[in-house]
Amino acid sequence: MGGLKRAAIWGLGLTWLLMGAGLPAHADEFPVGDKGSMWADPYLIGSYRHMGDIYASRRVPRSGPVSELPAGEPLTIDSFPVGGVAMSLEDYVARARTTGLIVLKDGKVVLERYWHGADATSRFASWSVAKSFVSTLVGFAVADGLIKSVEDPVTDYLPELQGSGYDGVPIKAILQMSSGVAFNEDYESSASDALILWNQVLQYNKRTFSDFAARSKREVEPYAKFNYKGLDSVVLGMLVARVTGKNLSTDLAEKIWGPLGMEDDASWLLEDRSDKALEAPFCCLNARLRDYARFGQFMLQGGAWDGKQLLPASWIAEATRPDRSQVEFGALYPGTSLGYQYQWWVLQGSDRAFSAEGVNGQFIYVNPAKQLVIVMTSVWPQFWDNRLAKESFALFDAIGAALPD
Template sequence: MPVLPRLKRRPLPVLMGAATLALSLAASATQPYPHAQEPIGDVQAIYDGKLSPELAITTFRNTDRLFPVRTIKAGGHPFPLPRSAKPLAPVAFEFKGKHYSLDDYVTTNRVTGLLVLKDGKIVDERYAHGNTAETRWMSMSVAKSVTSTLVGAALQDGSIKSLDDKVTHYLPALAGSAYDQVTVRQILAMRSGVKWNEKYTDPTSDERHLIQLRSEQVTGSLLKFMATLTTAAPPGTRTNYSTGETQVLGQLVSAAVGKPLTQYLSEKIWAPYGMQTDAKWWLDGANGNEVGGSGISATLEDYGRFGQFILSGGKAGGKQVLPEGWLSFASAVTGSDGAYGEFASMWWPGWTDASKADKAFTAAGTFGQYVYINPTKNVVIVVWQAQTQPTGGKVIDDMVAFDAIAKVLP
């Protein structure tokens, strides 16, 4: 197999006083984004799988240049992620009859960033292909899990009264559409019964039409498109993976709380939990609505902090942001889609025997992004990949690699 540059481990920081650390963080916040002048591909080439390996890398760390974005503001006091005194032990596993190491995995799957947290401490952090701790990498469908988490926040603060409320209670624009009798709970589980074709490689699919509308940048057009869809099954009877559902869900949360998703995410989680760096989120038009199913770009460590926030039960800034038991609710299997497997409330339950035993689950994005959470082992793993195909590009099953990493952690 080809040998790619070894991932660079982030060095252990030198000890510094609180004042020096604050000045250092303030200085880094004012520095220009290190990748801002790099070439990027266009949206059509991304979803057609026609980016070169090199252009995929520079595009995926500059996705905030593809569409208008709104900033998710960080707080001034980063949540600490101390380095563990124990480095990650050698990782070895088998997949389809072949033996692999962790280095084999990151090379074969074109991993450009890897963060492993155990008990809230960094046991491994690596970057490759020019990525650094300042790099913001795209999320794709990892954003779905963020959007579903904001449902939990809105439920906790009373903005959403019940998951069994009708969607139209919050989005009256959908009255009379296929969503007329659909509940918030059914949207979370992608069991609305609304007809949807997710296939990225089909230029006539609903998902590709949604992508085209994003490119046209007409604020509100995504929800208008969702209102034109038809019913394929009674609500609650069939799981059908649909990125369009997360657009409905994101605008529902925004309507319920009376503010943009970026502002709500910043106020509830990003700032009070202590994310270190501002993040970005795609909009459907200039100063428009956030794209609920994709388009967040953030740093590796801040994705790790988000995983820790979920793992710790949804507390931020000393407050309970998510309802008690939300972790168990959000990660529980709600159904199975023939093409996409088992699904939870916009998270993916573990699909290997080991991950199922540990009740592990993950946020996952096409082209290879993961925020893996293992509540049994108290482990969070964040992975960035630079796959060039929307689906089917990886060689090694990521969950098998995550199992192997979790296994060697004490």
Template sequence: MKFNSYIKSKQRTICALGSIGLAVALLSSCGIFYKYPTINDYTQFPYTAIHHGDSVYHFKPRGNNDISQLLVRGQGRDRDTVDLPLDTYLQSTRTAAFVVIRNDSVLFEKYYNGYNRNQLINVFSISKSVTSLLTGLAIEDGYIQSVTDPVTKYVPELLSGDAKFQRLTIEDLLNMRSGLKFNENYGSRFSKMAKLYYGKNQLGQIKKMKFAHEPGSVYEYQSVTTALLGIVLEKATGKELGKYLEEKIWIPLGMEHDATWSLDDEKHRSAKAYQGLNLTAIDLAKIGQLYLNKGKWNGKQIINPDWIKKSTTPNVNNEGYQYQWYSMDEWYYTKDGPYFPDSISAAKAMQQTKYDYYDIKKQRNGKWCVLAYTNAFYAMGYMKQVLYVDPDKKVVVVRIGEIGDVELGFIADELVNKL
């Protein structure tokens, strides 16, 4: 399955801010008028400052291998498929920053549309994946005993809400199986998503929510699920999410720039764990490199490699989503095409392939196809913020920007496969 198609199939679930069709959101209770969300939206919210340390780590400088002219597949003016040089392609889209790291070296780093390498940009739902990283660290530090703990152990305020909160575990939150009744689309200014994003007091909102499903039973991508996970972390650690990130990741990884994490308001100071991280592209690449190195950084184990493995091993029963990270997938083709007459022959064929994880699916035509998962994984945010990691090719790719006129599928299957 090509990455373009994969993004399209996930579009309704991965957007941290709901529907792309949103043009205006207004909450009279806030007294603020907000236009279409942008990567600079964070300037409208209070935040936690995340400071880098005195020691700064720099990736190795790029060599003589210039990939700016590497051809990638894009779309021409008539929407026909054409091959364009990478640099031309990026200039033609609303890309702000594009970084490629291979073997700990900068292979490509360039900024467009008036942005520069020192500029903070909101990465929207990539924040979810970083929240997962902090969850693993909180368990190592003993702030959280286990992912099987109920959330009410750390957020007792929920005991007065729906009884199902007492059966909701941290792992349910990590796997987007909260069961909460919540519509991710906030095309209406009165929707739950709009209220969560623009409103104040996240915990106060969540306490009033009901459940559509038993916790743990149904996978459904919801930003409110990660919002609650962030609250669990802040309650458990006794620290603002941004400050815990500063302590555990920002300083140890030698980030080059300060960052911020947006809050619900100044009074409650609860981090928007689902979309509020604002940072530079080069520092985001370091988080990808940390995962590529299985939790090790500059010779030191920052986080348990078992947590990295759990976060990046495809969860076939969860659409390849686990612990707030996506696994890359592709349709499996034989020389005769993608179809099998039955599930038994499909399973038999897959035993002879390189794939360890796959999902056999029956199609409308009565035949069977196989969705196979590769070793690559990624974090993704609204307007196609991407942190892509390919362990086999030792490559990390960061794309930050806004939605352009053409798809960005080359990030995986057009660019990385040519390096």
């Protein structure tokens, strides 16, 4: 991950310039802001645990018995190597402003810690981690026969996108962030499409997501290049809502939240406060750390949970391994071995590890070879920090190395 410059990550544009350091260390000193103030300290850390209150959101209800996450042999990590130099975990946590870290080994909790005012009942903002939930809902729709094939043109299901940049684009190309639709997600530019989308839909509720998708333009042919953009995830969310006849929160509750025995409701930000509002498919699911970990464990187990195969293992395998040249290892960013598939980042190596990632340091890291799931939430001072990203994966590697095979 070292040296990765990921401008194409969801965020809020130039507001990152307002984010400072030197935050207080006590829970009662992390105030919660509103839609205007939350993006600057001292409100940012506290607000990231209350996104569902600050913005319009829909509840993702839990149901049924809570699934057990049994305790395993406790793991202690005081320091870890980064480029051959030992780094203190507490130093990393202070700089990364990490709020939660949980580690599952063989389905058992071996480490669970909270910082910066968070605790086990906090609902953490996920940012682009939500994309991986949406792609999994696409998988359920395929398994249920509601989507015949990911090779189908998306306009077979969303005819209102005919004449747009998405006209005739295969669903698979959209899953791979390779739709060919023009969209600028560079948050160093105040004119980026992503910032305009956020402001006009979520911030000020002036337009809908479907309006943006319908007005999109084609830049290159589908599969011609990887271009990470929230608009592709928007179209996937529209697709799931259309074929299921349900909003995304209800579908998530029925397919994942209830069956996995999540311990708390989640919330998902909406484009407006109407009953028919679409959730933000590119971001903004808010949930407890342990519930994110349950989702990671579900992916690790190949779509199985509590003795039942909820989603075909073939979908999990397909969704987490690059299979076209534009998303293969090393093709995304020069000098990296990173790959991409169905809204999941994939790490090259024999472990077949993959991760859901969000700005400011949100991760669901799944390592099948080591039977390891790590969930970490942070509030980095910048939306993406190459140094902190490198240190985060060094921490994940150290955790894996410290655990028995």
